[in-house]
Amino acid sequence: MRAYPRPLARLIEELEKLPGIGPKSAQRLALHLLHASMEDTTALAETIREVKEKIGTCPRCFNYAEGDLCGLCVEAGRDEDLLCVVGDARDLMAMERAGGYRGRYHVLQGLISPMDGIGPDSLRIAELVERTREVGFREVILATNPTVEGDATAMYVAGLLKPLGVKVTRIALGLPVGGDLDYADAVTISRSVEGRREM
C-alpha cells in the first residue's frame, strides 16, 4: 500500500474498523472526505465528538438521551399506563417509525444470551421490575425480537412481571404484510396459524 500517502492510508484504516465497511468502501469514503468541503468534514468530525460528549442514557427508560430524561419519556400526550419493552434503541426507533403505539418504553439494552455471557443481570430488567411496581402499568407489551434470545428474554421478564399483577403481552408472530405463504418458513407459518384471530 505504498501508493497512498500516510494520512490517507491511516484514514482508510480507521474507516475499515467501522461495521459493514470493507477495504473498498473505506477507500471510497476516504477519497470522498478528501474531496469534500472543509465545512462538511468539520461538521462530521464535530458531530462525532458531540455524540460522545452529550449522549447519555435516560435514567427512566434507558433509551439514549441528551441531558436528563429522553424525548419519549418527557413527550406529553402518551399513555402513561402502557409500557413497551424493547431490546435496544434501534428496536424502539422501529416501533416509533411504525407509529400507532403511543405509550411509554423501556429499553433493556440487550437480550439474554448465555453464549455471549449476557445474563439477566447485565440488562435493565431489575429497573423494569422496579418501574412496573412503582407505576403499576395497565399492560406491558414485550416487543423483543422473535429470536431465541428475544423469546428467552421475554419469557424471563414475563415470569417476573406477572406476579406483580400486571397484564403482560407478547407481540404477534405471523406472516409479514405482503408476504407469501410459499416463501415463508415452516415455523412462521405454524406460529401464524396458532395466532389466528376470528374475523
Add this chain to the structure above:
Amino acid sequence: MRAYPRPLARLIEELEKLPGIGPKSAQRLALHLLHASMEDTTALAETIREVKEKIGTCPRCFNYAEGDLCGLCVEAGRDEDLLCVVGDARDLMAMERAGGYRGRYHVLQGLISPMDGIGPDSLRIAELVERTREVGFREVILATNPTVEGDATAMYVAGLLKPLGVKVTRIALGLPVGGDLDYADAVTISRSVEGRREM
C-alpha cells in the same frame, strides 16, 4: 424521528451524506461510534482533519501526496523510462496492488466526458505532454478504464504523444482470468479475439 436525541440524529444525517451509506448503515455507524471507545472516535475525527490538512497533489504525477512529491515518484529502483497513465489515484492503487509494473505513473485526475462537462483542459493532459517531452519515455502505457470515457481519453492522449516520437500502448482487452466465454459479453469476446497472441 423524535426517538433519537438531537446530536445522535445529526450524526446520522452527516453519515447519510457519505457515498454508499443509506439510512440503515448511517444508524448502525452512528450507534457504533457512540459505543466505541473515546480513543477510537478521536482517532477517526483526527485522521479526517489530518487528511484535509496534509494531503495535496504531487506536482509531477498528480497522485495524492503528503508534502511535495508522492511516494511513487520518489521511490528508488523504478524504471524511469516507462510511464503508466491512469484516470485517477484509485486506478493507480489497483495497478500497484496487482504488482508487476515498476515504472512511473501519471494521474490524469479524471477522464474526458463531455456529458459531465469534462474536457481535455480539465485534466492533467497538458502536464503529461510536457513531462513526456522533457523525459522522453521509452514507452507510455495508457491504462485508463476500458469504458467510453477511458477509450476516448486514451485516443486523445495517444494523438498528442505519438508526434513526440514516443511508443504509446494501450492495456489489453479480453476475458478476465477465470472468466467464462458463456458469461462474457459479445464486445469483450470480440476484443479478446482481435487481441489474440501467438502461443
